[in-house]
Amino acid sequence: MSWYCYAVAEFAAENPAEGISGLRGSPVSAISGTGLTALASPVPDEEFAETALRENLESLPWLEEIARAHHAVVAEASRRTGVLPLRMATIYRDEQRVREMLAEHSASFAEALRRVRGHAEWGVKVFASLGGSPAPETPAEAPADGRSYLRQRLRQRQTREARATEAAEVAERIEKELAQLSADVHRHRTQDPALTGRADRNILNLACLVPDTGRDRFLARLADLRRSDVAGIEVEVTGPWAPYSFAGTS
Template identity: 25%
Template sequence: MPRAKTRHEKSTPDGRYLYAVVPMEVVDSLDLDIPGIEDTDLHPVTSGQLAAIVSDIEQQTLRPERKLLSTHSKVLGHVMDQAPMLPVAFGIIAGSEREVRNLLAEHENDFLTQLRAVSGNVELGLRIRLSDPNAFGYYVNAFPELEAMRDDLYREGEPSREEKIELGKRFVDMLNGFREETADRVLAGIKSVASQTLVNEPRNESEVVNLAALVPQKKVNAFNAAVEKLAATLPENFQVDVTGPWPPYNFTHLRIHFEQEEEEAAQGAP
């Protein structure tokens, strides 16, 4: 005979892992037949005009392991292909469905506004980078002013530490100027096919442009064509990469913060 469950044991987990927020109107047509984190089923939690796509979970925290990140990403892509959505960052867990409903109710107007802004759009990444492994050497040869400064400093032997620092500063200034000019050219070239753009900081010396673009789904091919046209105007040492389509991470901002539900209502205290 199976033993009875204690008051602290649950037949199903209380926790809900969040993937995305979608309009309530699309819920009935969504295909959620894809495994979630830890192979759990997806289901919607609804409130007002919104629904959150969630799955049950027992853990309260998750490590960003490759398998889990991949599952999260696959779920987002699956939902994105079917409906407007606001993607939730990896690892957000609510203590209960009540917390999820409270979140949707509290931010309903904001979430609806963001959904309207990204509806029919996808995010594409665009990066331009120098393929030459010696970035400093390349730019010294590309910028005559920098080359002349370098030659003057080394003409009579090893320059001082201060002179090297000054040369480094000049290199950074010229590189930043080149990046800004290139980014402006890119933005001008894609403005007719992008709803919004966001220029991010380059990640290293080789990267010239790193931007995200919110692009109407019907204009993705036009965006790629515009990028190819831009790429043809760059020196052969530069590589242009387009990534995506992605959920609109850079163009949505979900304010999500869960606190434990007052220690289960003060452990049942009146």
């Protein structure tokens, strides 16, 4: 039997994961050492041993199941105490190896827990419609000659480039404003439309580590930004989340 580790928390006399069910419905245990606690549950070796795990990681349905269970445990634990989410499918062969992991990384874990204590992660995505109302590929009234056609295409391209520049400036301004209201920010890669399911372009994908005491101010500013009259710009906010982007444990 191996141990699947979801997160690390500061040591507590009582199990901060008491009553939480993990993978396959197994209870989440607290394995403590060096002033820290790992939240973990037992998993079968035939599914999570190195060779089997490598094969299972190629299965999307299996990954989706594991991801849901992992995030559910982290989310519930984070409502009870400060946690550092661990990377999905972090496996150790026995409890002693889990304690050794806590000892090996005790200094970095303690520092990261201090940094995120009293904070939550909020996700902010900015989308831009860069096409506006594009001219049809074949205009109702065709250009008089080839030169006119090229001028028309040039104007269309310049319009798109101008909108892209404006959108980038808006995204930069939003990032700067939110950084002033956050303890830390992390810029993730923007997402492809295939992932977002949207026709407009994701121009900013930001994670913000926001102090709980500054939550209302942060959300109020986001509400202002969402009401912005900048044409074609939309701001999307999600959270609060456990501090995945700021755990420094992956």
